[in-house]
Amino acid sequence: MKSGVDVGSHFSKHSGRYRQTVYDANKQLYKNIGSELDKNLEGIVLDIGNGGVFVYDTDRLKQVIAVDLTFDDDVKHSKNIKYIIGDARDLSNIESNSCDNVVMQFLLHHIVEKSKAMTDNSMLAALKESHRVLKSGGRLNIIEMLVFSLVEYAEDILYGTNYHLLALFNKPMVKFYSKKGLLSRLYSAGFHKIDTKQISIGSKWVDPCPVLLPGLIKLPTFLYPAKCYSIVAEK
Numbered sequence: 001m002k003s004g005v006d007v008g009s010h011f012s013k014h015s016g017r018y019r020q021t022v023y024d025a026n027k028q029l030y031k032n033i034g035s036e037l038d039k040n041l042e043g044i045v046l047d048i049g050n051g052g053v054f055v056y057d058t059d060r061l062k063q064v065i066a067v068d069l070t071f072d073d074d075v076k077h078s079k080n081i082k083y084i085i086g087d088a089r090d091l092s093n094i095e096s097n098s099c100d101n102v103v104m105q106f107l108l109h110h111i112v113e114k115s116k117a118m119t120d121n122s123m124l125a126a127l128k129e130s131h132r133v134l135k136s137g138g139r140l141n142i143i144e145m146l147v148f149s150l151v152e153y154a155e156d157i158l159y160g161t162n163y164h165l166l167a168l169f170n171k172p173m174v175k176f177y178s179k180k181g182l183l184s185r186l187y188s189a190g191f192h193k194i195d196t197k198q199i200s201i202g203s204k205w206v207d208p209c210p211v212l213l214p215g216l217i218k219l220p221t222f223l224y225p226a227k228c229y230s231i232v233a234e235k
Contacts, residue, residue: 028200028201028202029199029200029201029202029228030055031055031202032199032200032201032202033055033056033105033143033199033228033230034055034056034057036143036197036199036230037055037056037103037105037141037143037230038056038057040101040139040141040230040232041056041061041101041103041141042061042062042100042101043061043062043063043099043100043101044061044062044063044065044098044099044100044101045061045063045064045065045099045100045101045102045103046065046067046091046094046099046101046102046103046130046133047064047065047066047067047102047103047105048067048068048088048091048102048103048104048107048126048130049067049068049088049104049105049106049107049110050066050067050068050103050105051068051071052066052068052071052072052074052075052076052083054076055105058076058078058080058081059078059080061080062080062100063080063081063082064080064081064082065082065084065094065099066081066082066083066084067084067085067086067088067091067094068083068085068086069085069086069087070085071083071085088104088107088111088126088129088130089111089122089125089126089129090125090129091129091130091132091133094133095133096132096133097132097133097134097135097136098133098135099133099134099135099138100134100135100138100139101134101138101139101140101141102130102133102134102138102139102140102141103141103143104126104130104140104141104142104143104144105142105143106143106144106145107144108123108126108142108144108177108182109144109145109174109175109176109177110172110174111123111126111175112163112172112173112174112175114163115159115160115163116156116159116160116175119159119175123185124185124188124189127140127185127186127188127189127191128189128190130189131189131190131191131235134235135235136235137234137235138234138235139232139233139234139235140186140191140231140232140233140234140235141230141231141232142182142229142230142231142232142233143199143228143229143230143231144177144182144228144229144231145176145226145227145228145229146176146177146178146179146182146226146227146228146229147176147177147178147225147226148178148225149178149180149181151176151178151225151226152176152177152178152181155175155176159175176226179196179229182231183196183231186231186233190235191233191234191235192233192234193233193234194231194232194233194234195231195232195233196229196230196231196232197229197230197232198227198228198229198230199228199229199230200228201224201228
C-alpha cells in the first residue's frame with residue numbers, strides 16, 4: 001500500500017498506540033466488530049492487513065493466515081495462526097481457491113498510490129486477489145468506515161492536494177469510499193450477493209485517526225463524518 005510515507009513503517013512506529021485504541025477509545029466499536037465477524041467466519045480465514053490485532057475468536061477456526069506489511073514481535077501465537085509478510089495486491093504465496101473467508105478490517109482506505117487512477121487500479125487488484133484465493137462460495141468480509149458519496153467525490157477532486165499535504169507532515173495517505181463506490185468495485189472484481197450492515201460505534205467518543213494520529217484525538221460520535229459497515233461479498 002504505497003504512498004508518500006511508507007505505511008508499514010508508520011504502523012510499526014505507532015503500533016502500540018494504535019492497538020491501545022482497540023482497547024480504549026474504540027473498545028465498544030471493536031467489540032461489535034468482533035461479534036459480527038464471529039457470526040460470519042469459519043474454516044480457513046485469510047486476514048489481510050491484520051497487524052497482529054484479532055477482535056474475533058481465532059480458536060474456533062481451522063486456520064488463520066494473517067498477512068501484513070509488518071508485524072510486531074509480541075503478536076498472538078497459536079498453532080492455528082500463521083503470519084505472512086505480504087501485500088493485498090499480490091497474494092501470490094496464497095493458493096487459488098484455498099480460503100473459506102477473507103477479512104479486510106479497516107484496510108481498504110490504506111491501499112493508495114500517488115494518483116487517484118493508480119489507487120483505483122491498486123484497489124481493484126486487491127479485491128481481485130481476494131476473489132482469486134477464495135473457494136467457490138467463499139466470502140470476503142470487509143469492515144470499513146464509509147462516507148457519503150459527496151465526501152468521496154470531494155476526496156477524488158482533492159486527491160493530489162491531500163497526498164502532498166499528508167506527505168509534508170510525514171503521514172500516510174488515506175482514501176475513503178462511499179457505499180455505492182465500494183460496491184461498484186466489488187462487482188467489478190467478480191463478487192456477487194453483497195450484503196451490507198451498519199455496525200454501531202457504541203460510544204460517546206471515538207478515536208477518528210487511529211493510524212494518522214493514534215490516541216491523540218477523541219471526537220464525539222455524532223460529529224464523526226463516517227459510518228462503520230460490515231460488507232460481506234460472495235465469490
